[in-house]
Amino acid sequence: MKKYEEIHFVDSTKPVWNYSLFTEDDISNFQNGTHYSLYKLFGNKQMEVLGRKGTYFAVWAPNATKVFVKGNFNNWQNHTHQLFVRLDKSGIWEGFIPDVGKGEIYKYHIHGYQGLLLDKGDPFAHFWEQRPLTASITWGLDYNWLDFEWMENRGKHNALTSPYSVYEVHLASWMRPSKYDEETYNTYGQIAERLVPYVKEMGFTHVEFMPVMEHPFDGSWGYQGTGFFAPTSRFGNPQDFMWLVDCLHRAGIGVLLDWVPSHFPYDAHGLFMFDGTHTYEYADMRKGYHPDWNSYIFNYARGEVKSFLISSGRFWCDVFHADGLRVDAVSSMLRLDYSRSEGQWEPNEYGGNGNLEAIAFIKDLNETLYRDFPDIQTIAEEATDWPGISRPTFAEGLGFGMKWMMGWMHDTLDYFKMDPLFRPFMQNKFTFSMMYFYDENFMLPLSHDEVVHGKSPMIYKMPGDDWQKFANLRLLYTYMFTHPGAKLLFMGDEFAQTSEWNYKSELNWSLLQHASHGGMKHCVQKLNELYRSQPALYELQFKQEGFEWVDLEKRNEAVIVYKRKGLRPNDDLIIILNMTPVVRHDWQIDAWGKQVWEEIFNSDSKEFWGTGDVFNPAIEATLVDEETKHYKLRVHLPALAGIVLR
Incomplete structure (x- = not known):
């Protein structure tokens, strides 16, 4: 806890008081890339100072000349509430504003580099306006957790020697109040009422949520985020999301979160050019721009950015009791030449294509998370042959607990798409996975990426007539659940959804009235039961x-x-x-x-x-x-x- 003696100066006649939560060690660690709980300092904090209730604000804008807070409390005036810049050249602007309480909508008005004027959301805010609005909201993280039993015993549930069967969920489109209205959502509480008993009935051990971190564009599915410390307000406030996690835990179900430290969008209220300069992203666009996703890449060489990102990863495990993070697009982080042709990238100091700063960041991330939360898992979405993804850092690995087995997914789907007449000639494709399986701790994914963009739903990947399609898909799932490794199945695959996934609408639950689809659902249910009940399927699944x-x-x-x-x-x-x-x-x-x-x-x-x-x-x-x-x-x-x- 910080002490009130750290107040540098207070003038109660001014609208902003010069007040700080930071110690010298905080500043040093922040700049060195070794401060991993920045969410306790930055953002907005409701508190009482010298008998006055209000909110403390702190934001990093190292190239700003002035920073103001504006919001409903001052009629959105740009220049009435100016923050104080610290004199230690940390680039941190801070101050206490009396009488600003919880639930105030605000932005930072920044006088940036070369006089550029910017209105930015708070990178450390825990609550944002629902899109298309873009302001941050003052909010706390108080919550009385009830998942004591799960948290005490989750090391067993999350162990590599336990069954690990994951149901991948996109919260907006799993189930909606109206299947025809893309603007309506179930709340986190309503999702809990429906999702928890369903996952329990199906026998999955974990759910994985596609990014719940705040994001402006629905069509990004959450992978273009602006709020790295806030669950999306589409379904409620942070405490509502805590309730969802709490309910899953009390039902014996683990919670994994997709997390995206690889890139961020260029929305005006977000991180891009935050103070008029490349604050969070690399300035060199050969490293700083992502051609695939029209987004920007974090500057992993900058200590403050590294502290920001590891604090974000740690935040979800600490504050929201996440049982693990599935880290998206790791391949793009590791390789300087990812999706770049010759001349569009610059080799590292040793002449190679590895991003040395990103590699160091990933290692520090995993070491920190496993040090502080030894009973979780970090899972890499990485599609190349980069060695040691899920090996400990002391063994020259990157330190993840598991890695998605993309090669297995592609080879398996290629095999099952084939007319059975030709399968005898393709057995090597089917058996190849075991040639490299023990290189990593693999999770077998049949994820959302395989049922969008013209790839067709799982059932229509299968050859033959209607009966054969269902038989083939049941056979594929039998193979998946009896193959070594953890499992991941995207929502809707369990009952043979007949359309590609559409983030704008809900799953076609009416299919379950048909015996074929109900039978598929029951098959997956029994495969989960088989996996959980047979030690031979999980005790040595990575050995x-x-x-x-x-x-x-x-x-x-x-x-x-x-x-x-x-x-x-x-x-x-x-x-x-x-x-x-x-x-x-x-x-x-x-x-x-x-x-x-x-x-x-x-x-x-x-x-x-x-x-x-x-x-x-x-x-x-x-x-x-x-x-x-x-x-x-x-x-x-x-x-x-x-x-x-x-």
């Missing part, structure tokens, strides 16, 4: 000992067999995938050590809208070699289906 190919020789028939293994031999599972629409009776499988096996999952079950005609109520086992306990199992394989034996 070589947890997986073994059993049979890859039946290429012509496109039947693939592998084993998943837990810490106890009795927990071992055999997974058999029949990739063609041909029923195969009396199929022989080699098994060692155990004679008695039972079928515990069949994706062709009638309850999933399968045929239900081919199953294994009893599995015949013939002893081949007593010394090695080698058995031949005789099983029946339904068409386009996966079965799991224990």
Whole structure:
């Protein structure tokens, strides 16, 4: 806590009092890129000073000549409430304004470099006006959390040795009050009433929210943010979002947040050219401009920017009890030549294409988060072969807990899109993932990116007639949930949404009245149950000992067999995938050590809208070699289906 003795000067006759929360250590760490709780100092803070209630404001604008606060409280006059610049050349402007309380709308009026006049929102505000309005709102973060049990035990839920099944959600379009009105939203409270029991019913262990950080443009899906310390006001205030997280935690569901430290938009009220200069972004546009997204890249070499970003990441874990951050667009951060042709980028000091400052930032970010919150996970969305993404920094890695397995996603979808007639010739594409799986701690994503921009919904990626499409998709999900690694499924995929995702409308929930879609939903529900209940599917999901190919020789028939293994031999599972629409009776499988096996999952079950005609109520086992306990199992394989034996 800061002491009131740090007041430099108070003149109660003036509209702004010269008051500070910063110590010399705060300033030093801020400038050195080592201050990771700036949200406790910057922004607006409601408090009482010398018996007067009001709000303290602090903003970093190092090249400004004057900074004013304007808002409803002074009729939006530009020059009545001027902040004081610190004399330590930190570039921080601050001051206490008496009688300004919670809920005041405001902006900073900045006299910037070369006389440029700017009106900016507060980079550290916790609450903003709902778009298209762009001002910040004075607000506190008081909340009485009720998720004690979850927070005490979440290390077990978030561990790499526990089931980790993620439901990816875009809050605006998961469910709306009116499916025809893109301007109406459920509140955070209404979302909690609907989403929490649904996720619980489906058996997902975690939800991942596409960016909830404040953003001006709906069409950016949240990935072009202006409020790095504020949940979006589209659905309510910060305490309302805390309630949503609280409800999920009390239902035993973890919360991951998409977080975007890679770039930001050029909206006039945002971070771009904040004080008339390139304050937050690189000045050299070979590093500072993002050609893919028409946005600007943070200057990771600047200590103040690094402190800002790591404070933001830490803020969501500290204040909002996030169980982890999925860091977006890591590839673009690491590479100076990302989406740039020759001549559009400059090599680093060693002649390479790595952004050394971004690499250092990422390492410090992960070290800080795991130091302060050892029971969370950070997850990288990174699509290249950059080594050691999810390896500890002391082992020359970047320090993430997991990495999205983009190669698996693309190869798997390419395989399943194929007519089953040609699958026997493409088995290498299917099995290739295990060649590099142990390089990282991988999460298998079937994310929002795969069901937009003409890529078609999951169900229509599948070949064949209507029945075959559903059978193929159930088979794909069976493969996903029995493949090593954590899982992520985008909303709507669980019941075979028939249209591409549209952020302007809600999911087509009416599809669930059809047996085919209801069966798909039930299949995913049972796969989550299988994943959570079978230790062989999660205990060693990132270890070589947890997986073994059993049979890859039946290429012509496109039947693939592998084993998943837990810490106890009795927990071992055999997974058999029949990739063609041909029923195969009396199929022989080699098994060692155990004679008695039972079928515990069949994706062709009638309850999933399968045929239900081919199953294994009893599995015949013939002893081949007593010394090695080698058995031949005789099983029946339904068409386009996966079965799991224990």
